[in-house]
Amino acid sequence: MQSIEIKGLTHSYKGGKTALRNVDLEIGSGMFGLLGPNGAGKTTLIRILATLLKPTEGRITIDGLDLQHQRKKVRLLTGYLPQEFSSFPRLSAWEFLDYIACLKGIRPRQKRMSLIEKILEDVGLFEARDRKAGHLSGGMKRRLGIAQTLIGDPRIMIVDEPTVGLDPEERVRFRNLLSDLSRQDKTIILSTHIVGDISSTCSRIALLDLGRVIFDGTPADLASAARGKVWRADVDALDLDAIKTKYPVISAVPSVRGYEIRVVANRYDEGPADSVEPNLEDAYIYFMRLHAAAAAPPDAFVPSEERSPL
Amino acid sequence: MSAILTVSMIARTEARLIFRSWAFRIFAGMTLAALVLVMVTMTSPTYAAFYFSRALSGAFPLIILKLLNVFQGLMAVIIGTDFLKRDRRTDTTEVIYAHPFANAQYILGKFLGIFASFAVLDLVVLAATAVIHFFFSRSPFAAGAYLAYVGLLTLPTLVFMLGLTIFLGSLIRSQAAVYLITISYIFLTLAIVGPRWNYILDVFGFHTPVLYSDFIGLGNGAELLLLRGAYLLFGLALTFGATMLMKRLGQSPAVGRTAGLAAVACAAAAVILASTYLGGKSADHGFRTAVKAESRNAAAIPAMDLESCDLKIAPRGTKLTASADLSLVNNGPAPVKTILLSLNPGLRVTECKNEAAALAFEQRYQVLKVEAREAVAPGGRIRVSIAYAGTIDERACYLDIDDAKLDAALRIWFVAIPKRYAVVSPEFVQLTPESGWYPRPGLPESELFPAAIKRDYTRFTLTVSLPEGLTAVSQGIPETSRDDRVGRAGSETRFVFKPETPLPRLSLTAGRYVQKSTVVDGVRYGLYLLAGHDRFTPQLKDIAPEIPQLIKQIKDSYEVLLGLNYPYRQFCLVETPIQFTSYDRHWTMSQEQVQPQIVFLPEMGVFCSGADLRAGGNPGAAGGARAASGGGGGTTRTGGGTGARGGAQAGPKDIQRMLVNRFIQSNLTAPQAAGGFAGAGGGFAGAARATAPLGIQVDSNSEARFDIFPDFLAFTSHYDIAAWPLFGYASEAYVHERVGSQAGAIMRIGQGTTVQDEINKYLMDHSLEEALLSGGRATLPVTQILQEKGKTLLILIRAKLGAEDFDDKLLKFLKDHRFQPIPRAAVESFAAGLGRIDLDATVEAWFRDKGLPGFMFDDIQTYRVIDKEKTKFQVKFTVSNPTDKEGVIKVNLATQAGFGGGARSGGGMGASASAPETRTILMPAKTVKDVGILLERAPAMTTIDTAISRNLPGVFTLPFSNQPTKPGVKAFDGEVTRPYIPAAIGADGEYIVDNEDPGFKLPPKGKENWLRNAVRGLFATDAGNSDYISVAGLVNPPDNWEQIVMQSFYGRFVRSAYVKKSGTGTNKVAWTVDLPAAGTYNIYFYYEGLGAAMGRGGAMRGAMGAGGGRAMVGGQAGPQGGGPGGAGGGSAQGARGPNAARMQPGKKHFLVRHGGKTEEIVVDLKEAQAGWTLIGGFQLDAGENRIEMTDRNEERFVLADAVKWVIQK
Incomplete structure (x- = not known):
């Protein structure tokens, strides 16, 4: 059984802009890459999956749970890292994770403590555990972000553009962290517009453009499509x-x-x-420029400023 | 359980975030610092104005918590909206929101987090308050007060403000908009709507009457629970409501629904509480209307007289059971079948009997009609026994006082105090006749007036059964016995009071009193203070053995001064709850605060002047208060006597004696008239004000007076004259003048006039009758008019009778008629024995006539004469009354030895001083009198009091600088009367146009500085509606021409001028005159001599500080006597002439039209003399001539008074 099943998902914002159009996806365990340019609808899809946004149409089940009607259970199952994560500047890393652990319903305190300690070690923040979030570097903040998604050991992790703004070393470190996690029978949905983020880690990719899925398959399939x-x-x-x-x-x-x-x-x-021989990047360009352009509907939601130039 | 833990974690994190936010830290730190500063200031004995906060257990924490409430309300807005702002940062919020919790849990957690942060702040403030209160404030400490305030003030406000902020923040996305709305709301409730509509919108409880008393707690707890409970519930409703507005996808519909239901339930409960509260308030008004209607229905039933009354009463909890055996006599002309009695409507009659037989009765509201089996014939008697039980319904009290006044809370500074008129509670009982706690024949006085008031002199016996530990105080010295029958209530103490004289009224007070008493000259003096409240006698420990002697001295001198003796064998000062309130009445000067033999002092003496013995006992402070002339009237008058000793040299005994004297004089024997002045010497006297640091005005609206005078007259003598319902009041006012103070009448109120001036202005167009019907004005209560008018009636009668020993005869007459109604015939025969007078016409005219006499004084001079081979001092003047109303003037002459009130109070203090030379001169209509007064000593100055007249100012003072010898001039002591013949206008070649005359023309009003007006409006403490601005107004002169009154200005009756801020010269006033003939005229203007007036005004100011009135001379006498009272006083130099300081500056710019052209004449005031000053000589045509003056002046303001044309022959 697939972890996540998305059927006919459409989302329109107030004012009539349609961000997702009839999206169908099935996502199994492992790392799933959600690739697309800015404005393609990735964040909308991610926020719907994270129970922050109510879809206009369509149905999503996560581990068999209906996202609309069983939000509480879904929230217990998922961990979410938004695009630009930041914690409360006046809380230390430890306090923040403790807060999140409480929200996840982790009791008793002792259990919470040991869990947080382990996670902090996993993400390399143990030394900085008492530092206020306002004093963490960008990469550390992002790691704190991933740490909070790990609390409660969620089956599904939803990670939105996690490497934007990180230096190359932090980016590699972050990819490796995700890669390690994906080996633990988890479903990690990684949304990005940076092909490099997923080329080395994802077992499956969906390509989103103007709210539609224009490709859904393995990285090899994507590359071969551009052969x-x-x-x-x-x-x-x-x-x-x-x-x-x-x-x-x-x-x-x-x-x-x-x-x-x-x-x-x-x-x-x-x-x-x-x-x-095409690589993933070539294939991505191929899809964006040659394959999908012809199929673009006239009212597609394409915020011009978010359309990144190739 | 898990849900609760989630809420608690959210709350903990929120609280942690708040504690770590600088906004909170700074705000909390500033709040704490400010409040501690306020605490320290209030506990410092330096500031007598804050005595109430050092005395009442409930006041100190209340002030702090009220201020905290406001600070906290503002903080809640800032912190509450900050949390919303924080939550709008989606990057953080979405992480949180993606976790499994219900929206209601989140909002509730946030709410509790903020709430907890404030709770910690509150606890810190409370702890600081409690520590300072306990260790430094000296006031009793009552934990109940703290609990009550936190529960009823702090908690509801905080919950409501947080709920409102969170709700609005959830509803409106813009933080700025939420700020704007909530801050505007706070301003609105605090400054504008808070005190209105029964405080229903007073979210901060800033205006709502709340004050804890050690006697009765809050006194309005039920009302407060409704009102404040509504706020608490509404705050919760808003908080729960916010969960439904939260911008997050919900996860638990059931929790959401529960929150919604909770919101609706809380809102509904809040509405129920609020409407119950408001409904109660409106029902109160309806109830009072019904009570009054019932009185009207019963008014026609003749009332019997109560000969004796045997009362047995047992208060238990909040109820009392009682029986009354009445012996009634029918003194009317017709038989009485229906016996009309009145009893408080909260007390229900259970049985009426005559001997053993039951009598039919009907009780509707306060009216109790008992049907005698047979009519009681005229002169016949009947005994009626009535059993009744219940509690006092205070709504039936003070039916004569209008609702607005009743609804206004008693107030000290911003502490609003609920009013109580009677109390029946487990620990305290207060029953005065106003509460109708025992059956009395006829209707209550408040329902009878203006028909003749009924007052029976009754032989009372009162038996009171009280739970052990309570002490009863009533008229008479009680016999006490203990009843150990063990019932449910435990053992009882029985008090039996048998007053030795018949009394018009009876009161009962019971509480946990500690009493101190002494017997002096057969009179028992008792002091009843609530246990733990005696902070007074330890301050007087050094003179404890002398107290009886001190009391004897004071009593003797008071009796000598008044001419009447104290008629009872007991006199008690009894402490009562701060909430106990009384009002001035229209038929007597006595208030419920004073009962026969008893004066009810407010809790810890808070409304009394000089109750702060601790501050007064500090030699520095006391000396300072005396020297600085800032004290209350009584204080400084005492200062006149004792001040000379000087603070520094006075020993503890001197100071303690002074404190006792000061307290007794300024409260009991010679208190300020209503509308008196501040008690910087400690507390308040009448409607009063005292200044605290930073110029903060600490005032009070209490009308309570503790004057013992009613014991000497009002309770012993009663004029039973239906046609003259105010004769009793007039008689009281007149006799009271022998011991009273004029300070109230002299004091400048709000604007530029005195109370007496205001009264006169009112009486120009209104009769006393109209004043009674209309209720006077907001700034001029009828009782003030009554006091002044009342005095005048007897002065007029005295002057008409021309009897020099009028006072002695009157006092003897009063003594002869004590404890019995005085019929009209007795008064008429008394007057007939003194001279000829039509009393009816005099009283009638006094009551119904409008308009006032006016007096012009001329040729006031003083010189030495030889009379019977002795050098004496002649004072001579001419006074005219050109009006068609008769009037009286009083002339007081100060000699070098002493003067007026100062001397008198000195007498009261046992110091030596000569009596003032006082003359009362009757001025019939259209009469001129030459008056001569011969004095043994050189006169220093004279004060002429025109009493009720058109003269403005009504009282003025003239100093006499030297007395030249006039050889050959005959001494003259007496009056020569001649008719007033008005001089034809211009007969002497002079044509005068004053600013009061029609010939004076003002330009149209120009623009006013709105900002200045707004600021003035904001800080105006008196809603004065005076037509005149005050001298102080010259500091910031008006934009348009406004009138100002000063004794040195020109005027026939009204000595006024117009004043305006200096301008560019385009704004002009004009004087026009119709000259009969062409010719050369000298034109003069009246130079107002403001400098001279300021000199005198200075004396006046000194006088005001010194207690006003006669003490006015204190300012004058200061430099001569070297006493401290004159510190603020002005110059005793000649008022006019070269010595006058010239404070009116600059130049006057006149425009004179003559010979077809306009000439500008500039007069430099430096060269001018006060009085008529020449502008120049001009050839003028016959007919209308005009001279203008522009507003151009080099200095701040310009004055316009009178102009005179004098033809040159």
Whole structure:
């Protein structure tokens, strides 16, 4: 049985903007990547899953529990880390986790204490346990965030854009932490628009664009869908700008002739080019630019400022 | 269980967050610091104004908790909205919200968290208050007061404000909007609507009457429970309501529904409590109306007289059972079948008997009609025994007092005190005749007036059974016996009172009293203080053996001064709860605070002047108070006698004697008239005010007076004259003047006039009859008019009779008619024995006539003359009464030795002083009198009191600087009367236009400074409606021309001028005159000599500080006598002339129209003399001529008074 089943999920905000359109997903245990550009509907979906938002239509079950009618049980099952987590600045890491543990109904105190101690050690915050949240670094705060999702040992963890703003070292550390957790028979839903976050960790990916699921499968399936659509070519420096206007250029590395470029295209007509094996990033671009664009409905909810340029 | 733990964790975390927030720390720290400062200030004996807070066990914590309540309310808004702001940070909130708890748990937890934070703050404040109270305040400590205030004030306010803030915060997303709404709401309730509508909107309990008394606790606990309970429940309703508005998906519909139901239930309960409270209030008014209607229905039934009354009463808990054996006599002309009695409607009659036979009776409200089996013939008697039980319904008290006044709480500063008129409680009983606690024939006095008041002189016997430990006080010295029959109530003490004289009224007080008594000259003097309340006698320990002697001295001098002796064998001062309230009445000067043989003093003497013996006992403070002339009237008059000893040299005995004298004089023997002045010497006297640090005015609206005078007259003599219902009051006012004080009449009220001026202004257009019907004005109670008018009636009668020994005869007459009604015939025969007078016409005119006489004084001079080979001092003046109303003036002359009241009170103190030279001069209509007074000593000054007249100011003072010798001039002592013949206008070639005349023209009103007006309005403490501004108003002169009264201004009767802030010269006033002939005229203006007036005003101010009235001279006498009373006094120099300090500055700019052009004349006031000052000579045409003055002046203000044209021959 799948952990999470989403059927016909649609959500419209006040004012008529539709953030999710008839989304169907089945999510099993392991790490599930929710990929999509800003404004694709990832956060809306995440907030619905975290019982913070009521969907306009559709049905979600989590471990067989109806999300709408059994919120309390669902909340017991889930841990949630929002996009930009911050704790109460005047509470220490320990106090904050203690508060959350209480809310999770963990009694008695002794049990809570040992649990918090372990979690703090797991996320590498034990030394900073008495430091007020206001005095933690960005990465530490994010780790405190993941620590609070771990309280109560939830079966399902919902993590929204966890690595935004972290330095590369913290990002790697964070990925590893999630990766370790995913091995504990948990379902981790990781929402991100950074392909790197999921390429190394997720066993399954859903690609969301303009409120629709445009891909649902394994990373390998995603990559293979872009097979034959990724090209490598050497171009003159003077031609690069013109090429960029025609094709999504994934990379442009200076070379002896000018630039060695990697583009996503159904066909490359600008000169000699080699078809190369796509990676996840190529596939993501392929889906966003070539595959899905044609299918975009005219009233799609695309906040312009949130549409990240490729 | 888990749900509760979740709530408690949310609460703990919220409290932790609040404690760690700087907003809370700073606010709490500031609150604590401010409150501790207030506590320290109030406990310091330096500030006599705060005596009440050092004396009443309930006052100190109340003030602190009231202030805390306001601070806390503001904090709750800030902290409450802060929590909402914090929760709007979705990154944090969503983490929390995604966890499993119900919305109601969350809101409740948050609420409890904030609540707990405040609870901790409150506990800290309470602990500090209790410690300072217990160790430093000297007032009794009552834990009950703390509990009551926290439960009834702090808790409901906090719960309500938190509920409101959380609810609004959940409803409105904008924190700024929530702030704005809640802060506006707080301002609105505190400043505007709080005191209105029976305090229903007073969320802070700031205006709601609450004060704990050691006698009876709160005294209005049930009402408070309803009102404050409504707030508590409504706060809870809002909190529960907020859970439904919380922006989070709920998880437990059942919990949500329960919270919703709780919100509805709490709101409904709150509405029920509030409507029960309001319903009770409105029912009170309805009840009073019904009681009055019942009186009207019964008014026609003739009343019998009560010869004797044997009362047996047993108060138990909040009820009493009683029986009354009445012996009634029919003194009326017709047989009486239905016996009309009145009894408080809360007491229900169970049985009426005549001998052994039951009598039919009907009891409706306060009216009890008993049917005699046979009519009682005129002169016949009947015995009626009545058994009754119940409790006193206080709504039936003071039916003559209007509802607005009854509803207004008794107040000291911002402490509002519930009013009680009678008490029957397990620990304390207070029953005065006003409560109708025993059956009396006829209707209560309040229902009879203005028809003749019924007053029977009855032989009373009162038997009171009380639970052991309670002491009863009533008229007469009790025989006490113990009854050990063990019933449910345990053993009892029985008190039997048999007053030795017939009495018009009887009171009963019982409580846990500790009594002290002494017998002096056959009179037992008793002091009854509640156990634990005697903070007084230890302060007087050094003079304890002298107390009887001191009492004897005071009593003797009072009796000598008054001319009447004390008629009873007992005199008691009895402490009563602070809530016990009484009012001035229209038919007698006595109040319920004073009963025959008994004066009820308020708890710890709080409304009494000089009760703060501890502060007074401090030599520095006492000396300071005496020297600074800031004391209450009595205080400083005493100061006149004792002040000379000087604070520094006075030993403890001197100070203690002074304290006793001061207390007795300023409260019992010569208190201020109503509307008196502050008691910086300790407490209040009458409606009073005292200044505390930072210029805070600590005032009180209590009318309570403790004057023992009624014992000498009001309770012993009664004029039974239906046609002259006010004759008794007039007689009291007149005789009281022998011992009383004029300070009240002299005191400047709110604006620029004195009480007497205000009375005169009122009586110009109204008769006394109208005053009684309309109830006077807010700033001018009828009783003040009555006191002044009352005195005048007897003065008028005295002056008309021309009997020099009028007072002696009157006093003898009163003594001869003690303890019996005085019929009209007796009064008429008394007057006939002294001279010729139409009493009926005199009283009638006094009561019904409008309009007042006015007096003009001229040619006041003093010089030495030789009379019978002795040098004497002649004072001479001419007084005219050009009006068609007769009147009286009183002339007081100060000689170098002493003067008026000062001398008299000195007499009271046993010091030597000569009697003042006082003359009363009858001024018939249209008469001129030349008056001569011969004095043995050189006169220092004269005070002329025009009493009830058009003169403004009504009292003025003229100093005499030197007495030249006038050889050959004959001495003259007496009056020469001639008719008043008005001089034709301009007959002497002079044409005067005063600012009071029609020829004086004001420009249209210009714009006023709204900000200044608003600020004035905000801080105005007196709602004075005077037409005149005060001298103090010159500091901030008006934007438009306003009238100001001063003795040195020009005027026929009203010595006034107009004043305005200096301007650019475009605003002009004009004087116009119709000149009969062309010619050269000298034009003069009246230079108001404000400097001189200020000199005198200075004397006046000194006088005010010194207690006003006659003490006015204290200011004058200061420099001469070297006494401390004159510290604030003005100059005793000549009022006018070169010595006058010129405080009116700048130049006057006149515009004179002559010869077809307008000429500007500028007069530099530095060169001017006070009085008529020449502007210049001009050739003027016949007909209307005009001179203008602009508002241009180099200094702050400009004055416009009178202008005179004098033709040059």
